[in-house]
Amino acid sequence: MAIINAKRVTVIGLCEDRPEVVKSLQSLGAVQIEANTFSDVDVVETTEGVTQTEQRLADIKFALTLLKPYDESKKPFLEAKPAIDQKGLEAFKELERKQMIAVDSLKELSEELNWARASISRAKNLILQVEPYRNFDDTFSALGTHIYTSATVGVMPIENKDALIQLMEENDGLASYEILEEMQDTFIVFVLTHNDITHEIKTTLKTLGFSEAKYEQFTDSPEGIIDAHVKEIAALSEKKAEIKMQIAAFVGQIPDMERLEDYYNAMLQRERAALSFGYTKNAFVLEGWTDEHSQEAVQKAVAEVSETAIVQFRDPIEGESYPTIIENPKLARPFEAITEMYDTPSAGGIDPNLLMAPFYFIVFGMMVSDAGYGLVLALACTFILWKTKPAGMFGKILGVVAFGGVSTLIWGALFGGWFGVSVENLPKALQFLTHLKWFNPMEEPLTMLALCLGIGTFQVLFGLGVAAGINIKRHKPFAALFDQVSWMLVIIGLLAMLPGGIIGKIGGYTALAGAGLVLLFAGREKKSIIGKLMGGLSALYGATGYLSDILSYSRIFGMGLATGVIALVFNTIAGMLFGKWFMIPFAVVILVVGHVFNIGINTLGAYVHSCRLQYIEYYGKFFEGGGKTFRPLRTDIKHYRFEK
Amino acid sequence: MIEVLGMELGKVLAMLGAALAVALAGTGSAIGVGAAGEAAAGLVSEDPDKFGSALVLQLLPGTQGIYGLLVGFMILMKIGLIGEVGEISTATGFYYFLGSLPIAIGGLTSAIAQGKTAVAGIGMLARRPEESGKAIVMAIMVETYAVFALLISMLIVMLVK
Incomplete structure (x- = not known):
């Protein structure tokens, strides 16, 4: 749940072992390769191999683009990429010979096709030009x-x-x-x-x-010229069709070409990495970063393929820049996408994902706030995830929306809204759902507003608490007291004043004490007395910032209202049509299309507005960004899912 | 009871409000989505793969029109054009009219401003496709004020007795 320590890894081995060592590390996918820093090695690997692989990859891509319009095979909807391991990927090498010959033929055919097309358009142009002279005999x-x-x-x-x-x-x-x-x-x-x-x-x-x-x-004569060129066009068109048939004959080889594309892609990734190694005549040195939990695995991966290679690890040196390596429990991992979209946490700071995920979860559900929609979102996203197993950012976002769907289901049940219908108006068989209902925001808007601002206040306080914790951990208790605890006192004190009475009085004094702390000590870094005082005053003005942070959470209600009322609009329109039997099909179409549209637009809205609340109102309190993303050397392929 | 055009003045005022909410917020959205759409079409003609991200950015200034529609719809429900409701006094009608103003004006201006941000965001998408998320967040910053306008419009419309 946190940022784990980075370790500098150095591998020294014999050049003859290098290809296997790199392959093994790529398959492990836990080492980010860095440029060689050894000054006494200077034999640089030539870029020839890389250029050749790049060229072949470009050729294959060209062939695949050329063949795409001819491919009439239907891809099944929602299909997972097949899994493949290192051995399977290596086996694709045997496709190389046949497919590269095919690619060469395709390149030639494409040139012929282009020539035929150009000739046809030239002839057509000439006919157009000569046409007016037709009467000249x-x-x-x-x-x-x-x-x-x-x-x-x-x-x-x-x-x-x-x-x-x-x-x-x-x-x-x-x-x-x-x-x-x-x-x-x-x-x-x-x-x-x-x-x-x-x-x-x-x-x-x-x-x-x-x-x-x-x-x-x-x-x-012009007449003759036109006739001759009309004939030429006919001949060329025939030729064009013939070339197209010849190209289409290669369609069956698309799967093999795609396999080869993956093979070359993996190879190119290795070769590019190897460019940053240091070399002597017989040995190579690889440097990079890995995380502390992967040390053993790296050691093993190298030992498996080379008896002589040496692997060393060390901690980062003071002042050295190293990537931020984040590790979270599986369930919290999708939420990394939210932070990734914002910034990479600084390597010396903290990973905010686990501290953010619960808030995101709660806020997202309140924004969509319809139990029926929540059910649809959760089921649809889980189904797509299960069926296609997407990797990377897309998979994570689907995960976030699936979680958001669960939250939406919970909040929707609490607010008593099912597909825009209040729970009381549901059929009798579903009346048991009324027991889940807490209150209806449409009928009690002020309660809802209070709930939103309450959640906002809590998250802002929580963010301040996290910042205070960071300061204490860094042995800066005064910073924690004056910059965070003081504000927490102000906010909690003002809240306590709301009910009035004796608690209100205590609250008032607490808020005053907090404000006093801010006024006296927020400018403590300044040199002069006046500077200190001015610093305190301007910091106190920051109260407006906290106010606007908390008020910003009222957007939750706004988004929730939008969902509820749009659903109501479609239900009302469909309801009017249901009166006449022949209008029922139209009513059903309006219901389905309308609710799908509403789910789509509100999920997008809830996704981005929940993000904003985390970025501005929450991360603003404690997040330290500017870190470098950890990009280990791995097998990044298009048509298969790589599994070690 | 004051009557205008054969209808209670209260109802006329409320309908004027509903019309303004839908028309002005919708105008803003149309301008914003239109501008963003032009930019998106330019980008997609160069790089069809970016259609998805460009579409999201184009869509963002469209929400104001929906918010206007919501407020307009709520007002119509309240005055009984959809469903049965009793008399609407002049004062109540005027409150509904006032309630429509935040989303009418806020929606109009914020949708245009958001459209401009979305156009710039699509430009960003062309040069730095990996930063598309940030472009969306920037456009959402503008959306905030439309959401607030919607909130207050809805509160007025819902709370008026």
């Missing part, structure tokens, strides 16, 4: 300057048509034209000129916006 190559005449064809803006006709009439006898095609803004025109005036006409045409068609490479 000679070949483009026949155009140009001949002995007596010059011929040209091109496009002109439609507004210059009259100018062109006029120009041609002026030069009648030496020039002629034919309009081949008229389009919206432009028209296609063929112009034949006697060479005496060709130059002059061409210059004038240019000023009229004439742009000559430059397709003289074609010895065919």
Whole structure:
């Protein structure tokens, strides 16, 4: 339940044993590899191996991406990844030869496919360009300057048509034209000129916006060009389909490629780690961090594969930076996700997870606050967890929501809300649930508000208590007294004043005493008397901070109201429809979709708002962040679940 | 009893409140979700795998609209448009109107502000995908004031006799 001590581990062994030692440590997954610090070793392992593995991995990924659209096999919904151990993973090496050949073929096929696609789009473009000249029945190559005449064809803006006709009439006898095609803004025109005036006409045409068609490479008429390219496109399309069939033939090899991907991924992780080792001609030295409970396992893992390698452990040296290694009981482990999202605790501080989990649990349930929803959440998340066994952050978050579901069930039963229906309105068979009911927040909003603020006050006090405990443990009793206990006195004293009477009086004096402590001693670090006094005054102003911290817990009620009333909205709408028999299917759809939507949006809201209460109102009191996350070398693969 | 448009003034005021709560908070959410959606679409076009996280960020400014709907719905229930209730005095109607104001105004402004934070958060998601949680927490900081507005709106609406 805490941060466990980190141990510096050093392994020295013969180079020939290195691959097996690294494999064994990767399989154990308890050592974070650090850069070599020995100054007298300088032979650095080349990055060649890493580059090669990276290249192969990239090729496999390329092949898998290429094949994905062709894969029509249906993956079952919610399926756990199969388990695999080190031996099984190693066995995938035999797939290498066949699959890498397949990958090479796929790369070639992909290039051919790209070429076919590019050719088709080129041909289509050309057809589009030549299309307007369809009425020109000679070949483009026949155009140009001949002995007596010059011929040209091109496009002109439609507004210059009259100018062109006029120009041609002026030069009648030496020039002629034919309009081949008229389009919206432009028209296609063929112009034949006697060479005496060709130059002059061409210059004038240019000023009229004439742009000559430059397709003289074609010895065919536009009609012929279009026909030829239509045929080419047909042929290319056939070819494309054929290539696609050839690619699709590889679909059956996807599973093997995925296995090989995992194999290369694990290999790459080892090779990258080995880059930070120190080397001499015959020996290597590995340095890293492990936790104190894993020392024996590390020793054993190395001894299993090498008779000569030496393993040493030592404590971190003063001032040395080392990772924060957290260990919690299995049930509290999902809640690590909440802290992970915030910050890594400092290695010298405390692990807040176990101190936070109960509060998170309580607050989450109060926010969703519907027993029916709690039941759905708890069952659904537990089912998904059991069925798919997800690892990492996602698995942890599912765990948190599953716990939150249980809490929601409890609070929902206490508040008497089941799928937005009050417990009194449930069918007779379920009336026994009324015994679980405490009060309905909708009917007694002030009680609910008091409950929320009460929980807030308790958590704020608890956070101060944790901070005081840390200070005492660090032999700073005065800091604990003046910075935390003083405030606890103020808060408890003010609370005690509420009922009044003799207890209220005592409470008043307690609060005053606490405030006095803050005023006199909060500025004790300051040098001058005035500085001390000013420090105390400004610290006393911090009371507003505690007030807003506690009031912030009223959000629990707000979120709870949102869930309850949205459920009520859907129930009311569906209730109106239930009156007529033919509307019943619609009513059922509204109920199902509405409640699923409500569960979704409120779970998201409860998740993040509960997080916020922990981060700001609670961790603000005692959390020391800025630690480095412990990232041991392990087998991190995509398609299988690695089990040692 | 004062009558307006053939209806008790109290009811008219309450309905005005319900309308304001839904319309203003909904407007804010529409602006916020819209802005965040544009940013999310940009991100997803580059990296479709980030759709899930981007969607959560886009959704956050949408809650104000729901809160407005809740308050509007509660007011309608109280004045008997859904279900049977007796007369609503002018004073009671005016209280319902006042009750709608926190979520109407708070919802409108906080949803727009939250939308901006969500847009920035989606930008953060593009550059540092591992920090998506922090982007969500930042947007939730703004949400606080919408939740408070909802709370006070609901308390007024529920406690008015």
